[in-house]
Amino acid sequence: xxxxxRKNAATMPAGEFENFFKACVLLKSQIVPGxxxxxxxxWVAIHGCVMGxxxxxxxxxxxxxxxxxxxxxxHREYIRRFxxxxxxxxxxxxIPYWPWPVSPLEPSTxxxxxxxxxxxxxxxxxxxxxxxxxxxxxSSPPAWWPTGFAWTIQPALQVGGSPILRRGSPNNNWPxxxxxxxxxxxxxxxxxxxxxxxxxxxELESGARTHNTGHNIIGGYMSNPVFSPNEPLFWIHHAQVDxxxxxWQANRVAAGSTLLSIYPPPTEASPxxxxxxxxxxxxxxxMWPWTGGTLGYSVNAPAGVQTMLPSFVGVPVRKIRDVFxxxxxxxxxxxxxxx
Amino acid sequence: xVIKRTNKPEAKKAIAPKADFAEYxxxxxxxxxxxxxxxxxxxxxxxxxxxxxxxxxxxxxxxxMPGGATHQAWKKLAASLTCTSLCGHxxxxxxxxxxxxxxxxxxxxxxxxxxxxYQSTVVIKPKKDVTLKQAIDEAFGNPGQSYLVVIVPExxxxxxxxxxxxxxxxxxxxxxHDDHNHGGVLGNRHGS
Numbered sequence: 076x077x078x079x080x081r082k083n084a085a086t087m088p089a090g091e092f093e094n095f096f097k098a099c100v101l102l103k104s105q106i107v108p109g110x111x112x113x114x115x116x117x118w119v120a121i122h123g124c125v126m127g128x129x130x131x132x133x134x135x136x137x138x139x140x141x142x143x144x145x146x147x148x149x150h151r152e153y154i155r156r157f158x159x160x161x162x163x164x165x166x167x168x169x170i171p172y173w174p175w176p177v178s179p180l181e182p183s184t185x186x187x188x189x190x191x192x193x194x195x196x197x198x199x200x201x202x203x204x205x206x207x208x209x210x211x212x213x214s215s216p217p218a219w220w221p222t223g224f225a226w227t228i229q230p231a232l233q234v235g236g237s238p239i240l241r242r243g244s245p246n247n248n249w250p251x252x253x254x255x256x257x258x259x260x261x262x263x264x265x266x267x268x269x270x271x272x273x274x275x276x277x278e279l280e281s282g283a284r285t286h287n288t289g290h291n292i293i294g295g296y297m298s299n300p301v302f303s304p305n306e307p308l309f310w311i312h313h314a315q316v317d318x319x320x321x322x323w324q325a326n327r328v329a330a331g332s333t334l335l336s337i338y339p340p341p342t343e344a345s346p347x348x349x350x351x352x353x354x355x356x357x358x359x360x361x362m363w364p365w366t367g368g369t370l371g372y373s374v375n376a377p378a379g380v381q382t383m384l385p386s387f388v389g390v391p392v393r394k395i396r397d398v399f400x401x402x403x404x405x406x407x408x409x410x411x412x413x414x
Numbered sequence: 415x416v417i418k419r420t421n422k423p424e425a426k427k428a429i430a431p432k433a434d435f436a437e438y439x440x441x442x443x444x445x446x447x448x449x450x451x452x453x454x455x456x457x458x459x460x461x462x463x464x465x466x467x468x469x470x471x472x473x474x475x476x477x478x479m480p481g482g483a484t485h486q487a488w489k490k491l492a493a494s495l496t497c498t499s500l501c502g503h504x505x506x507x508x509x510x511x512x513x514x515x516x517x518x519x520x521x522x523x524x525x526x527x528x529x530x531x532y533q534s535t536v537v538i539k540p541k542k543d544v545t546l547k548q549a550i551d552e553a554f555g556n557p558g559q560s561y562l563v564v565i566v567p568e569x570x571x572x573x574x575x576x577x578x579x580x581x582x583x584x585x586x587x588x589x590x591h592d593d594h595n596h597g598g599v600l601g602n603r604h605g606s
Contacts, residue, residue, distance in 0.1 A: 123581070126531075126580055127580070141531065142442075142463065142466075142467065142531075234581065243502070244500070244501070244502030245500040245501070245502075245505060245506045246500040246501055246502055246533075246534055246535045247500075248458070248460060248533075248535050274443075277441055277442055277443060280462075281439070281441035281442065281462040281463075281533065282439060282441070283437065283439050283460055286532075287462050287463075287531075287532040287533035288460070288532070288533045290502070290532035290533070291501060291502040291503065291530065291532045291533050291534055292502060293502060294502030294503070295502070297502065298501070298502030298503040298530065298532055299503060300466075300503070300529075300530060300531030300532070300574075300580050301531075301580055301581055346443065347442045347443045376581060377581055380581070
């Protein structure tokens with residue numbers, strides 16, 4: 076499998092960017108046989124269900140995709156698998172990355188109708204998305220647009236009953252400067268005995284203007300705790316998160332570390348609270364739902380969401396450490412680079 | 415300690431300088447003491463996981479009662495400030511600054527905002543066009559001594575993932591983000 080190239084959403088050729096949206100639309104219009112939901116919806120359901128997973132032998136539900144050190148690894152596996160699903164409908168397509176420092180407040184190709192449309196900063200009212208997904212479909216659909224299709228949110232994946240995508244947030248804490256992003260990519264120090272990854276991960280997921288902020292400033296479904304992948308911007312945002320991680324990894328390896336050494340060893344306790352991370356976040360842990368069908372996992376989500384989960388029985392077991400090298404992920408996932 | 419203070423860029427033709435602000439990130443391992451008595455007109459708390467990771471915060475002082483930290487002074491301080499959550503998930507929410515009392519004294523307590531998994535901004539600022547330091551000093555009677563006033567964040571008391579209440583509707587996406595008051599301290603605590 077060739078190494079795919081993920082490109083800058085602001086500067087990549089328009090046709091390639093449109094191909095990403097085309098692939099999302101085609102997956103969204105592809106109904107799972109015998110069901111009433113789409114293949115795209117299944118990916119949204121996975122993100123919802125990872126919020127509360129009980130691993131074999133555990134007594135409580137844990138968020139296996141967020142708020143702990145497995146955040147980046149889980150999302151790397153998740154968006155790569157989604158990317159391969161996109162390629163099943165549009166061969167060769169890859170997920171663009173959102174170069175965060177490009178300000179939505181200034182005119183740009185990225186925030187035009189042809190690409191990701193607008194983000195309504197400081198808006199007191201959420202507004203319907205325009206451009207390609209205006210009210211679910213563009214005013215002049217391209218030739219590839221599925222007949223009669225409109226991008227609407229599957230009822231089980233709605234919170235609050237909104238069937239269409241909207242954006243808008245009074246939170247305008249954006250964008251980060253390029254210097255700030257570069258600074259994160261160069262985090263190299265930690266207190267004695269603390270793996271450098273801890274601080275890097277926390278900054279990338281929860282810093283002043285990074286992953287969490289990006290979700291919140293877009294608003295609407297993008298800021299919904301469980302169903303944010305309903306908004307296709309999710310993938311573009313997370314490609315940037317993954318890119319920053321990959322660049323940080325490259326910087327640390329260039330300085331003499333190994334990919335394995337820049338993730339806390341399984342027994343290293345959290346520097347926040349002295350506790351070893353829960354099962355699912357440690358370096359050698361299996362990532363749900365890619366458990367190879369292992370029994371003993373349970374999910375704490377509404378039945379209507381759980382029933383949408385695709386089966387991963389027969390898919391090789393995937394561990395956190397399996398995704399450290401994004402150019403060679405193994406498990407049939409190939410690899411990718413950022414250009 | 416992660417403290418960043420930033421000046422807003424001034425408008426080119428501004429008659430008076432724009433208000434400036436201090437920003438603090440509330441995340442795992444971030445500072446547990448944040449300076450509130452600052453010569454800035456606004457504090458922005460970037461709260462990761464309001465009501466999920468962080469639940470509330472207290473405003474405390476190193477002043478004692480004889481030094482000016484009376485119950486009446488705390489009430490005056492609370493009345494002189496506004497607190498607002500800005501969130502893509504929940505919109506704009508006024509947060510009450512509650513004067514909390516116990517047998518040992520008084521402090522101010524406030525919620526870090528309605529539940530969200532990502533990051534919202536809580537803005538605290540004086541109602542009058544003065545700095546936080548001026549508002550605090552005035553409330554405490556301009557104490558003739560050096561003293562601290564700090565914001566102390568508190569963790570949320572539960573994990574919303576555990577009982578799947580994270581899936582429950584909060585604010586209808588797309589509904590007007592009118593100011594609505596459901597940001598009380600107790601209203602956002604979630605027992606597990």
